[in-house]
Amino acid sequence: MTRMPDVAMTAAAQAPSLTELPEWDRFVSAVRASAPRTEDVLDLVEAPGLTVDFSGQRHSDALDAAGRALLEVRGFDEQRARLLAGEAVNLTEARPAWHTALRAPDAPAEVLAERARMDAWVRSADAERRWRNILHIGIGGSDWGVRLAVSAFGYTGLWRQVRFVASIDGHAAQGGLAGLDPRDTLVVLASKSFTTAETLQNGERAREWLAAAGVDPRANFAAITANPERAVAWGVPEGNVFRLWDWVGGRFSLWSAVSLTTALAVSADVLAGMRAGAAAMDQHFAEAPIEANAPVRMALAGVVNRSVLGHGSLNIAPYDSRLAQLVPYVQQLDMESLGKSVDLAGRPVGVPTGPAVWGMPGTDAQHTFFQWLHQGSDGAPVDFILCRAADHHWPAHHRALLANCLAQREALMRGKTQEQARAECLAEGLDPERAGWLARHRMHPGGRPNHLIVLPRLSPYTLGALLALYEHRVFTQGVIWGIDPFDQWGVEYGKVLARGIVDLLAPDAPATDGAGRDSVDAHDASTRHWIGQLKG
Ligand code: F6P
Numbered sequence: 001m002t003r004m005p006d007v008a009m010t011a012a013a014q015a016p017s018l019t020e021l022p023e024w025d026r027f028v029s030a031v032r033a034s035a036p037r038t039e040d041v042l043d044l045v046e047a048p049g050l051t052v053d054f055s056g057q058r059h060s061d062a063l064d065a066a067g068r069a070l071l072e073v074r075g076f077d078e079q080r081a082r083l084l085a086g087e088a089v090n091l092t093e094a095r096p097a098w099h100t101a102l103r104a105p106d107a108p109a110e111v112l113a114e115r116a117r118m119d120a121w122v123r124s125a126d127a128e129r130r131w132r133n134i135l136h137i138g139i140g141g142s143d144w145g146v147r148l149a150v151s152a153f154g155y156t157g158l159w160r161q162v163r164f165v166a167s168i169d170g171h172a173a174q175g176g177l178a179g180l181d182p183r184d185t186l187v188v189l190a191s192k193s194f195t196t197a198e199t200l201q202n203g204e205r206a207r208e209w210l211a212a213a214g215v216d217p218r219a220n221f222a223a224i225t226a227n228p229e230r231a232v233a234w235g236v237p238e239g240n241v242f243r244l245w246d247w248v249g250g251r252f253s254l255w256s257a258v259s260l261t262t263a264l265a266v267s268a269d270v271l272a273g274m275r276a277g278a279a280a281m282d283q284h285f286a287e288a289p290i291e292a293n294a295p296v297r298m299a300l301a302g303v304v305n306r307s308v309l310g311h312g313s314l315n316i317a318p319y320d321s322r323l324a325q326l327v328p329y330v331q332q333l334d335m336e337s338l339g340k341s342v343d344l345a346g347r348p349v350g351v352p353t354g355p356a357v358w359g360m361p362g363t364d365a366q367h368t369f370f371q372w373l374h375q376g377s378d379g380a381p382v383d384f385i386l387c388r389a390a391d392h393h394w395p396a397h398h399r400a401l402l403a404n405c406l407a408q409r410e411a412l413m414r415g416k417t418q419e420q421a422r423a424e425c426l427a428e429g430l431d432p433e434r435a436g437w438l439a440r441h442r443m444h445p446g447g448r449p450n451h452l453i454v455l456p457r458l459s460p461y462t463l464g465a466l467l468a469l470y471e472h473r474v475f476t477q478g479v480i481w482g483i484d485p486f487d488q489w490g491v492e493y494g495k496v497l498a499r500g501i502v503d504l505l506a507p508d509a510p511a512t513d514g515a516g517r518d519s520v521d522a523h524d525a526s527t528r529h530w531i532g533q534l535k536g
Contacts, residue, residue: 015075017343018482019350023066023073030066031308034058036413036447047294048280049455049465056413056450057301058309067300068290070480076296079479084286086247090486091344097486099252099471100282103275103464110245114257118242121222122263131186132160135176136261137202138190139166142224144332145254145467146190146261148325149274152463153266155322162265165206168198173205182213182220189223190258192250194230197495207235224257249486251332252471273460274467281468295469298451299476305381305449307351307481312380315373316359319386319405322458326385327359330470336488337474343482353481355380363404370408374444381449384409385466389457405452415446504531 018024036058043054071077083089086098101107107115125131136146143166150162165176187206191199203221210217222240223231226248231241242257254262255278259271285295305311314334316327338354360368362384373379386405390398421442425435453469455462478485503509504520520528 015345015482017345017347017350018074018480021070021073023069027063027066027070027303028308030060030063031058031304034060034063036449045292045294045297047284047288047465047469049277049462050294050469051454052294052298052469053452053454054297054301056409056448056452058304058449063304064291071290071296071300071476074479074482076476076479080286080475083475084282090249090484092484092487092489096247097249097252098247099249099255100279102248102255103278103282103468105279114243118257118260118263119268121240121242122260122268125186125264131184131264133180133185134160134162134261134264135165135180135185135187135206136162136190137165137176137187137199137206138258139196139198140332140336141250141253142190142192142196142199142258144251144325144329146259148323148329149254149259149262149270149460149463150265151325152322152458153270153460158265160265162261165202166198168201170205173202176202177206177209182210182215185210185220186264187221188261188264189221189225189231189234189236190261191223192226192244192248192253192258194223194225194227194234197498200234203234222260224260251336254467270460274464277459277461277464277466278468279464280461281465281472285468285472295472296476298469298473299480301381301449301451302355302473302477303480306353306355309449310352311355311449312352312378313356313358315380315382316357317362317365317382317384317405317408318359319362319384319401320458321361323385324361326466327357327361329467331357333470334474336491337485338477338481338483339490340481340483340485340487344484345482349481349483351481353483354477359383362408363401366404366408373448374411379412379445379448381451382409382412383451383453385453385455387455387458387462391457409450409452411444411446412448412450413446415444415448416442418443501527501531505535507536509535 041055041059043057043059045052045054079089083097084100086096086101088094088096090097102111136143138146143164147164150158154162161180163176163180165172187203187210189199189203194200207217207221210220218235218237221236222242223234223236224242224244225231226244226246228238228241228243232238242260244253244256244258248256255275263271281295285293288294288296290296302314305314316330318324318326334357335354341349341353343349359365373382384405386402390401392398418439422435422439424442425438426432430438453466455466475485501523520531523531
């Protein structure tokens with residue numbers, strides 16, 4: 001399965017940097033020569049489970065050709081093949097990023113076996129009506145995907161109460177445990193590494209809480225990890241430990257048993273549906289020609305918006321409350337993957353890379369920050385997401401929701417000229433002087449880039465397809481920028497520093513521990529000051 005990355009390392013190291021390529025220069029020129037789309041353009045791409053409307057992105061035939069040439073010179077076809085074949089595409093960690101295998105119809109035998117084991121475990125818990133409460137403890141990729149699926153499909157209420165505890169903030173654990181019946185609470189520890197401080201410490205609090213209630217803590221724990229020995233040593237019974245593999249990146253792990261909580265909350269069928277949708281999107285990504293390939297087209301638009309037009313952020317606007325958790329999910333996926341400025345050869349990429357991702361479901365977002373999107377000095381590209389059909393029985397609400405989404409998008413695309421704004425003011429009866437002044441406040445620049453992603457309805461299949469769309473969009477941008485989208489060294493550094501500082505914050509911590517590990521003096525003046533202030 002795994003080809004070690006020597007060959008690829010060499011190829012990557014020898015590849016010219018992006019900005020040295022004539023194909024990059026041609027791409028930039030083509031973007032600059034293209035106009036923001038406004039009128040009379042309809043550019044739809046049909047993909048499994050969804051349609052992406054690209055009408056709100058820069059476009060020209062020259063840009064299409066330049067995009068194809070750029071992908072070719074970056075070896076996109078080969079990189080994509082290596083990703084999908086489970087080869088070691090994560091070069092800095094020398095391992096594959098083979099999340100697609102977890103949902104492939106012909107998944108590896110070990111994946112199928114573990115899935116069958118988890119499904120049987122869930123079936124037996126369901127048959128016994130066990131676990132009225134689930135406390136899911138995990139962080140980052142061991143948390144967001146599960147939260148997303150549970151809130152997407154459990155929004156009307158569940159017979160099992162599900163709570164999530166992620167942060168090291170003790171209030172999170174306190175709130176997570178409060179009011180639950182320890183005898184009927186399953187604590188799910190999700191951690192690929194089983195070394196994550198937050199998860200282990202929160203797990204300890206849950207263990208103490210169970211023990212204090214006279215419950216044998218072992219029986220009420222399950223774990224999902226790529227390090228089963230650690231989980232067993234920690235105290236989770238072997239039969240309650242489910243595994244994932246080193247070749248699954250943390251932020252791609254919801255396709256594994258990390259979604260045990262999802263299965264207990266909203267059923268294993270939901271997971272099967274999500275896998276089917278994602279697998280269909282994988283096939284589309286692998287086979288569709290560039291011009292009809294939704295994730296690849298989104299990636300090219302992402303590079304246009306970030307690296308050429310200079311947009312520093314990307315707004316995610318799901319017009320569906322059930323998708324509120326999609327925002328942090330994509331935030332981690334995109335920012336942990338593309339928040340890099342060095343290419344695979346170790347050189348500066350030379351252009352701005354991953355944007356800051358942020359957002360909120362509509363229409364709440366309209367009453368929070370859409371003003372900034374419409375008339376702020378920067379603005380941001382927006383991914384609008386909506387479902388054609390709703391699953392409630394108030395059609396007027398759904399029509400209004402859809403109308404708001406379309407209206408906001410149209411306003412961002414078309415804008416409103418000063419002349420139009422002035423004419424409006426005059427029509428409202430303002431005198432010409434006031435109309436001319438007010439028009440400057442009421443005009444919209446327009447031309448803001450956007451995607452509109454339309455799901456027929458929110459189902460496990462369409463959600464799975466949507467998540468795989470984003471995964472492949474992120475991967476393709478990584479290929480164009482020449483970076484490793486599967487590592488996260490920046491996060492690791494902060495974790496190491498925190499381990500040193502936490503010792504220094506202990507009430508009896510000496511200025512130096514004598515072992516040369518860390519000392520207050522090793523920190524900057526401000527950090528030293530606050531260590532002194534916050535110690536205790
Ligand atoms: O934030 C860094 C990170 O390593 C993420 O990539 C990962 O999803 C998260 O920590 C949790 O890691 P683990 O699943 O190993 O506890």
